[in-house]
């Protein structure tokens with residue numbers, strides 16, 4: 225793939241999140257096209273070759289116990305990841321620059337025009353689906369291959385390559401999108417009447433729907449009622465405090481009837497909740513409405529409304545329904561002064577939409593530049609397993625431990641979203657015990673728990689300064 229200088233620098237910037245090295249100083253490496261001759265003047269250099277292919281032509285190699293498809297191989301019979309030649313050059317045997325760029329920048333989302341009914345990039349159309357590799361952070365594997373090449377180069381040359389670690393073991397970011405807060409909301413009771421009359425599709429059996437309808441009426445009429453099953457923030461935060469976890473809550477304002485939430489930030493109980501969360505060390509971020517993904521003024525207005533209640537500008541955002549346009553939504557978020565987004569997962573399938581278990585900067589294709597905003601990739605949400613894949617808790621547990629193993633391989637991040645409205649025993653029997661045990665097990669695995677803001681401010685921005693001297 226032909227890559228501009230900015231695109232090559234983009235890849236190297238991210239590679240330098242993993243290593244400090246002088247082997248990638250400007251005068252130390254060259255980038256050639258795959259058929260270009262490595263002329264005799266090129267000596268003691270790191271040589272990256274760019275594939276002629278315009279689109280991925282994956283070739284699998286076995287690496288770290290996994291079959292890793294490398295998107296841009298060089299020639300059909302290339303097997304070595306790298307080699308040293310007789311002039312002291314390190315020559316990579318695959319086009320790692322293009323392979324990293326293609327996945328990390330999300331280029332496939334510009335090349336595929338299909339979208340689902342919410343305007344989202346469908347997992348079914350992704351390269352990860354075709355290759356069956358959404359569960360592997362391919363970019364991290366590619367970077368590891370390059371780093372091993374550079375370590376070989378270091379043995380022969382007077383240069384230094386030092387590995388950096390983002391986390392000692394692995395990082396864990398837990399978040400909650402506050403979409404719904406009232407299970408027995410009058411609108412929801414009315415909606416059940418519609419369902420029972422056959423005017424709206426049933427989500428449960430008629431019998432269960434009728435029972436829930438009666439429970440809703442009883443709840444509304446009872447002056448001594450307990451908290452609504454979806455107003456469970458004390459339970460969520462107390463559990464996390466016991467386990468030493470501080471999560472990030474993304475709040476969604478009411479807009480456009482039922483597409484978003486049924487509350488506004490300034491409602492007393494919401495603003496009180498936001499204040500308590502902030503005081504107790506939880507992070508409060510913006511859950512951008514459906515409209516905000518494509519409407520900059522709308523996003524600014526939401527940011528301002530949340531800022532008023534929170535007392536400071538929110539650092540992070542996740543788009544509701546993961547409704548996201550690549551890269552225009554990033555441009556709007558950047559304009560709104562947001563520091564990070566964490567919407568990039570496939571809605572229907574857990575795994576790595578950009579192949580990476582580290583925060584990264586998105587790419588602005590229109591202006592051929594690395595963007596300022598950070599993306600913290602979302603790896604897994606309970607809804608994709610319970611609702612889209614129609615599987616149960618055991619499947620969630622298995623997947624969580626798989627992603628922890630992957631994160632640990634690279635000292636990277638595992639990010640989990642669990643909605644407060646999917647923690648109710650009303651709808652998911654056994655969920656509370658399962659969820660508690662799951663969080664406890666994650667902590668016992670040695671997770672370093674971070675909020676999105678802490679991760680960016682204390683780890684990534686700090687790391688960035690480190691790069692300037694390289």
Ligand SMILES: [Zn+2]
Nearest residue numbers: 401403544545
């Ligand atoms: Zn949402």
